[in-house]
Amino acid sequence: MEFFYSYCISGCIGLIENWISGDMHRSADEMATIAAEFVLHGFQAMATL
Structure with a gap:
């Protein structure tokens, strides 16, 4: 379970860094939904975003 948490947290940090460096074109609420x-749902979520 520890590895799963680490994986999720690292991914969320990466999303935030990418969002900030990309001039934050999406709202914070949209980014929270994406995360x-x-x-x-993992990569299955890509089909709905």
Whole structure:
């Protein structure tokens, strides 16, 4: 379980860094939704975003 948490946290940090460096074109709420979808559904979430 420790590895899963580490994986999820690293991914979320990467999303935030990418969002900030990309001039934050999406809202914070949109980014929260994207992060949650990735954590809950993995790459299957890509089909819905």
